Structures are given as structure tokens and as C-alpha cells.
Amino acid sequence: MIRYGWLGLIFIATLILPLVIGEYWIHVAVEILILGLFAVSFNMIFGYMGQLSFGHAAYFGAGAYATGLLMVKTSVPLPICLAVSMITAGGLALVIGYFCVRLTGIYFAILTMAFGQMLYYIIFQWYSFTGGDDGLQGIVPPDWIIQVTAYYYFTLFIVTGALIVMWVISESPFGYTMRAIRDNADRTRFIGINVRKYMLINFVVAGMFAGLAGGLLGPFNRSIAPDLCNWHQSGVPVFMTVIGGPLGFLGPVIGSVIYTFLFAFVTGFTEYWPLTIGLVIIFVVLYMPGGVLGLVKTKFKTIGAKESMDAEA
Amino acid sequence: MAILKVEHLNKAFGGLQATNDVNYEMQTGELSGIIGPNGAGKSTFFNLLTGYYKVDSGRISFQGKDITNWSPHRISRLGIARAFQVSNIYPALTAYENIRQAILAQQKRTLNFFTPAHRLAKKETQELLEVTGLSQHADKIAGTLSQGDKKCLELAIALGSKPELLFLDEPTAGMSGEETHETMNLVKRLNQEMDLTILFTEHDMSVVFGYAKRLTVLHQGSIIAEGTPEEVRKNETAQKVYLGEEA
Amino acid sequence: MDASLIFAQSLSGLSRGMMLFLIASGLSLIFGVMNILNFAHATFWLIGAYCCYTFWFLMQDYNFALWISIPLAALTLAALGWVIEVVLIRRVYNRDLPEQLLLTYAMVLVLGDLIKIVWGVDDKLIARPPLVADPVFIFGMPFDSYFLFVISVGLAVAIGLWWFLKKTRYGHIIRAAVFSREMVSALGIPIPRIYSGVFALGIFIAGLAGAVQAPVGSITLGMDMAVVIQAFCVVVIGGFGSLLGTFVAAIIVGEVYAFSILFWPQGALVLIFVVTAFILIIRPWGLFGTPTRA
Numbered sequence: 001m002i003r004y005g006w007l008g009l010i011f012i013a014t015l016i017l018p019l020v021i022g023e024y025w026i027h028v029a030v031e032i033l034i035l036g037l038f039a040v041s042f043n044m045i046f047g048y049m050g051q052l053s054f055g056h057a058a059y060f061g062a063g064a065y066a067t068g069l070l071m072v073k074t075s076v077p078l079p080i081c082l083a084v085s086m087i088t089a090g091g092l093a094l095v096i097g098y099f100c101v102r103l104t105g106i107y108f109a110i111l112t113m114a115f116g117q118m119l120y121y122i123i124f125q126w127y128s129f130t131g132g133d134d135g136l137q138g139i140v141p142p143d144w145i146i147q148v149t150a151y152y153y154f155t156l157f158i159v160t161g162a163l164i165v166m167w168v169i170s171e172s173p174f175g176y177t178m179r180a181i182r183d184n185a186d187r188t189r190f191i192g193i194n195v196r197k198y199m200l201i202n203f204v205v206a207g208m209f210a211g212l213a214g215g216l217l218g219p220f221n222r223s224i225a226p227d228l229c230n231w232h233q234s235g236v237p238v239f240m241t242v243i244g245g246p247l248g249f250l251g252p253v254i255g256s257v258i259y260t261f262l263f264a265f266v267t268g269f270t271e272y273w274p275l276t277i278g279l280v281i282i283f284v285v286l287y288m289p290g291g292v293l294g295l296v297k298t299k300f301k302t303i304g305a306k307e308s309m310d311a312e313a
Numbered sequence: 314m315a316i317l318k319v320e321h322l323n324k325a326f327g328g329l330q331a332t333n334d335v336n337y338e339m340q341t342g343e344l345s346g347i348i349g350p351n352g353a354g355k356s357t358f359f360n361l362l363t364g365y366y367k368v369d370s371g372r373i374s375f376q377g378k379d380i381t382n383w384s385p386h387r388i389s390r391l392g393i394a395r396a397f398q399v400s401n402i403y404p405a406l407t408a409y410e411n412i413r414q415a416i417l418a419q420q421k422r423t424l425n426f427f428t429p430a431h432r433l434a435k436k437e438t439q440e441l442l443e444v445t446g447l448s449q450h451a452d453k454i455a456g457t458l459s460q461g462d463k464k465c466l467e468l469a470i471a472l473g474s475k476p477e478l479l480f481l482d483e484p485t486a487g488m489s490g491e492e493t494h495e496t497m498n499l500v501k502r503l504n505q506e507m508d509l510t511i512l513f514t515e516h517d518m519s520v521v522f523g524y525a526k527r528l529t530v531l532h533q534g535s536i537i538a539e540g541t542p543e544e545v546r547k548n549e550t551a552q553k554v555y556l557g558e559e560a
Numbered sequence: 561m562d563a564s565l566i567f568a569q570s571l572s573g574l575s576r577g578m579m580l581f582l583i584a585s586g587l588s589l590i591f592g593v594m595n596i597l598n599f600a601h602a603t604f605w606l607i608g609a610y611c612c613y614t615f616w617f618l619m620q621d622y623n624f625a626l627w628i629s630i631p632l633a634a635l636t637l638a639a640l641g642w643v644i645e646v647v648l649i650r651r652v653y654n655r656d657l658p659e660q661l662l663l664t665y666a667m668v669l670v671l672g673d674l675i676k677i678v679w680g681v682d683d684k685l686i687a688r689p690p691l692v693a694d695p696v697f698i699f700g701m702p703f704d705s706y707f708l709f710v711i712s713v714g715l716a717v718a719i720g721l722w723w724f725l726k727k728t729r730y731g732h733i734i735r736a737a738v739f740s741r742e743m744v745s746a747l748g749i750p751i752p753r754i755y756s757g758v759f760a761l762g763i764f765i766a767g768l769a770g771a772v773q774a775p776v777g778s779i780t781l782g783m784d785m786a787v788v789i790q791a792f793c794v795v796v797i798g799g800f801g802s803l804l805g806t807f808v809a810a811i812i813v814g815e816v817y818a819f820s821i822l823f824w825p826q827g828a829l830v831l832i833f834v835v836t837a838f839i840l841i842i843r844p845w846g847l848f849g850t851p852t853r854a
Binding site: 046052054099102103105106107109110111113114115117118121122125231235238239242272274275277278279281282285286289 | 597648651652655657658659661662663665666667668669670672673674676677789792793796826827829830833834836837840841844
């Protein structure tokens with residue numbers, strides 16, 4: 001109950017945020033929300049299911065392009081575009097996931113990365129449809145949210161809704177089955193569960209929410225580029241989740257806050273962002289393996305007490 | 314009709330024949346044991362029956378249905394459950410969550426996305442916790458339980474699948490003398506009260522006497538003796554195999 | 561399409577394959593022995609190229625400048641590899657896969673920027689020494705004589721590694737460690753020393769590859785990104801830990817690239833990914849790998 005109290009406070013804070021910060025920081029806040037959603041969707045595969053996907057940006061990019069192309073070439077309203085983004089990303093995840101869930105561990109990581117790169121190169125080359133290297137320009141949000149504060153509330157509303165849905169899923173029997181697959185896939189087979197099928201379903205759901213995040217990005221940035229699909233973009237949710245902590249539902253969101261702030265701050269005065277984030281990741285991996293949540297784990301319920309396991313071992 | 318029928322089962326790993334032309338039958342309601350020294354092929358046998366390994370040749374039928382080479386999850390859904398020799402539990406979840414997972418799977422509720430799991434299967438999970446004596450450990454992280462308790466949890470998970478046929482792979486391994494008898498008494502009760510057909514493996518002969526109605530002795534992949542515990546005890550071949558072990 | 565074009569492309573593909581082999585062999589060796597997938601491997605390769613440039617630059621008035629710079633650069637990288645293994649890599653042996661991958665991925669970022677800081681953003685160019693300035697004629701057709709040098713280096717390294725692993729005591733120890741590090745450790749052989757050595761060797765080869773590659777075009781920032789994924793593909797196709805597999809796969813990938821340039825230039829990389837994905841799906845341990853190693 002105390003936990004809900006904290007969440008309530010944080011939510012109220014996010015509601016009044018635009019009233020107290022400048023426009024630049026509202027932009028940053030929108031980015032935190034979008035990337036946070038992306039990272040939480042990634043964590044459905046990583047923290048909950050125990051597999052590292054290095055190609056999650058494929059669905060993020062697919063969602064971005066679905067909405068972007070619809071908004072530039074047609075007059076379909078944004079909410080429908082976002083739904084299309086989710087379906088497109090989900091469909092892509094279904095095809096790619098079908099092959100990927102046959103593997104685990106490092107092979108899963110490499111195959112997801114290979115597919116992500118494939119999509120990147122395809123979008124890159126398909127100049128006539130996607131604009132190729134030039135990207136897609138002129139994605140303008142509808143008038144009622146064209147002002148950044150309005151877009152902020154729109155994004156907040158959608159992201160919060162999406163997070164609640166993912167939270168409910170994570171606490172459902174399906175969510176617990178994912179944890180079971182993560183902890184002991186063999187055992188899970190022996191209680192009657194077709195592990196591959198369930199992994200695929202989870203992969204698709206995660207892809208759909210990544211697609212939703214991508215769809216929100218286009219109108220926000222007014223333009224998108226194939227880079228949204230490549231393995232560097234795939235690394236972003238991984239970093240955020242690791243920094244925030246993969247064993248808590250909101251860990252990736254915390255990671256998004258830290259990452260995005262850091263990015264906005266560091267790129268303000270130096271070009272050596274890769275160096276910075278690289279050192280941060282090395283530090284977190286070596287000295288903070290549970291991320292930020294790992295440090296405060298007594299206060300938050302974790303989705304698997306790996307720390308206690310390690311203590312016992 | 315035999316609940317389980319195994320015909321001419323063979324499995325080799327490289328040059329090693331782990332299962333050698335094994336024929337085996339079980340009637341509904343039996344409580345039987347397979348014994349043999351380490352390396353006799355007991356776990357391989359279970360792995361073949363539960364679909365974990367593919368057979369080289371032979372046939373496995375459950376209630377008349379051919380289940381040879383079926384995948385583990387399909388076999389499980391027919392009503393066959395297994396408790397592993399080395400505790401195969403969910404170390405990061407609580408004992409309660411461990412058992413609940415098996416129950417939810419059996420109830421076919423695992424594709425439920427929107428009901429909070431902690432509201433479901435409460436009664437059934439509590440029941441199994443009690444039956445296996447784990448009630449006071451319900452909220453402990455499974456990885457932190459004692460070896461004996463982990464074995465009990467292992468059994469509870471298997472029971473959660475509401476099986477008709479239960480395979481127990483060395484259910485008393487790692488247990489003290491008292492725990493061993495508690496566990497085997499539980500196994501006997503499950504067999505008699507819940508009409509559960511149970512096949513267990515064991516390599517300590519003294520454990521099986523008084524519990525199994527029928528024993529089969531496995532040695533280097535082949536069945537070398539079969540019968541009531543008394544008959545087996547008197548069997549010369551079986552004695553040679555075990556005397557060699559104990560000497 | 562005539563025979564001379566095919567021949568020319570094959571040679572180009574072979575040269576490219578050799579270069580990929582040089583990079584991938586170290587990657588495969590490191591993963592095979594230590595189970596660490598070194599994302600930063602191509603970045604070390606790039607540092608090798610830059611180091612070679614610096615050494616060459618200091619001696620550029622002499623004709624032998626390049627020929628000395630190449631081994632110097634390779635040795636520098638070996639030392640760098642040793643240091644990094646001791647300081648960083650060693651700490652994640654006991655960790656899970658994701659943490660190991662993240663560490664080497666972070667190294668890509670850190671080393672990439674360090675290259676920028678040390679050498680700046682301009683392209684670097686190494687002038688051809690007179691020995692390889694003129695083309696060599698094979699069957700009456702002119703070929704870049706440096707290509708032949710690259711191919712010979714690739715073959716030399718392949719044979720050298722093979723000989724090392726199969727014929728020397730150290731090589732035997734390393735191959736034993738691939739199968740069971742516990743066994744090797746039980747025999748009293750210090751595993752940490754082996755790991756440092758293997759990592760340094762892998763980076764040495766990468767540095768050598770980079771130095772050898774340096775004069776081919778210009779040396780630019782970001783070259784490592786394009787190459788690392790191809791190196792991964794090579795290792796996946798060939799099989800982690802298999803020298804023969806890496807060699808064969810490198811040639812295959814090199815030739816696929818060279819020939820698809822002819823009829824589908826943009827599709828070259830997509831084609832390689834398709835092959836990689838195909839192998840991962842039907843035979844994840846690669847053409848020559850062992851299934852147990854996963």
C-alpha cells in the first residue's frame with residue numbers, strides 16, 4: 001500500500017510537471033516517457049522472460065515508420081496510426097520471433113540483432129517507400145496536440161495506460177509463466193506448457209508496445225530515420241533497463257529518466273557521449289548489478305529475488 | 314488396460330547403451346519401484362518416458378495411446394507428471410508461487426493476461442502445501458529451502474499438475490532417515506488415497522521395502538530382475554549386482 | 561560476365577575473406593575458450609590500423625616504414641589486450657551472459673571515443689611503399705599486389721594458428737580448456753593466465769589485421785561498426801571456437817560480398833544476414849562448431 005502511495009505522488013508530480021519546468025525540459029520529459037515505454041517493453045523479454053534481445057529497435061522503428069508513413073501520406077488520425085503501429089510491430093515480431101524463440105542465450109541475442117540489422121538495411125535501401133537514408137520528414141501532429149505541453153499530456157496518458165496494461169499482464173498467470181520460463185524452462189515444459197509458444201506470444205506483445213513507443217516518436221520529432229532500427233538504438237533500452245534495474249517493473253523507467261537526463265546534460269557540453277555512457281555502463285555492470293532498484297530493493301517488490309538466491313549460493 | 318506400456322525401448326549415447334530393449338508395464342493404481350545402482354539407466358528411462366529424450370527405437374503407450382517421442386508438454390497434459398532427482402524447482406520464486414504455477418498450468422489458465430495471479434488457485438495451492446508439509450515455508454524463496462524441503466516442493470509441483478501417473482526420480486535422495494520415511498509414507502498415501510499410479514526410482518534398497526508392491530531391477534540399461542520385493546531380494550542376479558555395489 | 565571478371569571478383573572476395581578471417585579468428589578463439597563474446601573486437605582492429613598509421617607516420621621517410629609498423633602495431637594491441645583482460649574482462653567471467661555482453665558493448669563506445677580523442681576525426685592515409693606500388697600480373701591481368709600480401713598474411717595466420725593449437729603444448733592446453741576448464745584447472749594449470757594469454761592473442765591478431773588493412777583505403781572513424789557485424793556473422797556461420805569453420809565462413813562471406821556487389825550492391829549485407837539467420841535457425845552451432853558448446 002505504501003508503494004501505491006509513492007506511485008500516486010509520482011503521478012501527480014508528472015501531471016504538474018509542465019507547469020514548473022521550461023519548454024526544453026518538457027521535450028526531455030516526453031522523450032523520457034517514450035523511451036521509458038520502449039525500455040519497459042524490452043524488459044518483458046529481458047527481466048521477465050530472461051532473454052537478451054539485441055534487436056528490439058526493429059519494432060520501435062517499424063512502429064515509427066508505420067505512423068510516420070501514414071501521417072505523411074494519408075490523413076488517418078493519429079490514434080488510429082498508433083494502433084496500426086502496434087499491429088505492424090506485432091506482426092513483425094511474430095515473424096521474427098517465430099525463428100528467434102527456437103534459440104536462447106547468446107544465439108537468441110545474435111539472431112535478434114541480425115534481424116534488427118536486416119530491417120535497418122531494408123528500410124535504408126527502400127528509398128522510394130521509406131525515403132531511405134534521408135528519413136521521413138514532415139510528420140506533424142494534429143492541431144490539438146501540436147504544442148509540446150499538449151503532446152506531453154497526450155504521451156503521458158498513452159504511456160501510463162500502456163504501462164498499466166503491461167503491469168497487469170506481468171502480474172497475471174501469463175506473467176508468472178514468463179518468470180517460470182525464465183527461471184527453469186525445462187520444468188515449465190514438464191508442467192504442460194509449450195514454452196516456445198508462450199515465448200513467442202510474449203515477444204509479440206513486447207514488440208507491440210515497442211511499436212507504440214515508436215509511433216509516438218515520429219510526430220514528436222517531426223521526422224524519423226532508419227537509425228531507429230539499428231543495433232545502437234537496440235542498445236538504448238538495454239542500457240536503461242540495466243541502469244534502472246531489470247528486476248522491478250518500473251526499473252526501465254527509472255533508467256530512462258537517468259539516461260535521458262544524462263544524455264541531455266552531457267551532449268550540452270561535449271561530443272563524447274559514447275565515452276560517457278560506456279563508462280556508466282561499465283560502472284553499473286561491475287558495481288551495481290541490480291541497477292538502481294538493486295540498491296533500494298528492500299523498498300520495492302521485485303519480480304524474482306535473484307539477490308536472495310545469490311546470497312544462498 | 315495397462316496405464317503404461319513400454320515395449321522394446323532402446324537408447325544409446327555414443328557407444329553407451331543406456332536403455333537396452335526394456336519392456337515394462339504398469340497397471341492403474343500400482344505403486345512400483347525401479348531400482349539399480351548409479352548409472353543403471355533409471356533417469357534415462359524417465360527421460361524417455363517423459364519426452365525429454367528421443368527414443369532410438371521402441372514404443373511407449375499411456376492408457377493405450379502411443380506417446381513415443383511426444384514433446385514433454387504434451388505428455389504432461391495427458392496426466393503424467395514427474396519429480397526430478399535433482400530438485401528442478403523455480404529457485405527465485407516462493408514455494409507458494411512454485412506450486413501455484415503448476416496448478417495454473419494444469420487449470421489451463423496460463424494464457425490469462427488480465428487477472429492478478431495472486432487471486433487464483435489459492436485453495437488448491439494451500440492444500441498442496443499442507444499435503445507436502447510446506448505450509449510454514451510458503452513465502453520463502455524456493456532457492457533458500459533445505460534440500461529435503463526442496464524435494465518436497467519438487468513433489469508438490471508434480472502433484473500440482475493433477476497427474477494420473479506420477480514418476481518420482483529418487484524422491485528421498487539427500488534426506489535424513491526420518492525424512493525418508495515421512496516422504497515414502499506420503500507417497501504411499503498418495504497412491505492409496507488419491508488413486509495415483511506411482512513409479513519411483515531408488516538406488517537404496519532398504520528404502521523401497523515396505524512401500525513398493527513390485528520392484529524392477531535395472532542394470533546397465535537392461536532389466537535383470539522383476540517381482541515382489543521379497544522375490545527380488547532372493548534373486549541371485551540382483552544380489553550380485555548389489556553385493557558388488559555394497560562391497 | 562566473363563572469366564576475367566569472375567576471377568577478379570574472386571580474388572577481391574578472397575582478400576576480403578582473409579581480412580574477415582583475421583578479425584573473426586580472434587573473436588572465435590576468445591569465445592571458444594572464455595565464453596566471452598567480444599563486441600569490441602573490431603574496435604581493437606581499428607585501433608590496430610590507427611597504431612600502424614602512427615608508427616608509419618613516424619618512420620615514413622623510410623621504405624621499410626610500413627613493414628615495421630605492422631608488427632609493432634600488432635604487439636601494441638597484444639599489450640593493450642592483456643591489460644584490458646586483467647582490468648575489465650576478468651571481472652565478468654562469473655557473471656551472466658547479458659552482463660558480459662554489456663561490458664564488451666560498452667567497451668566499443670569507450671574505445672571508439674578514445675580513438676577520436678587520440679587521433680582526431682580526419683581520415684588517415686598511408687602511402688604505398690614502393691614494394692607494393694605496382695600491380696602484379698596474373699594471367700595477363702593486373703592485380704593489386706597489396707591484395708596478395710593481405711591474402712598471404714591471412715594464410716600465414718591461419719596456418720600459424722593451426723600449428724599453434726594442434727602442435728604446441730600451449731595450444732593443447734587451450735583446446736583442452738575449451739572442453740573443460742575445470743579439468744585444466746585441476747591439472748594445476750592457472751586458468752587466469754591462460755585466459756589473459758588467449759585474449760591477448762586474439763587481440764594481437766585483430767591488431768595485425770587492422771595494421772595490414774590500414775594501407776588499403778583510408779582509415780576512418782566508424783569502420784569498426786561495419787566490420788564487427790560481419791565478423792559476428794562469420795563466427796556464427798563457421799561455428800564458435802572452430803578455426804577451420806572461421807576460415808571457411810570468412811571465405812564464403814567474402815565471396816558472397818564480392819559477387820553480390822556485381823548484381824545487387826545494396827543487398828550484399830542483407831544477403832549475409834540472411835545466411836547468418838538461416839544458419840542460426842537450422843544449425844546454431846555453425847558449420848563446424850560442436851553442438852554442446854552453447
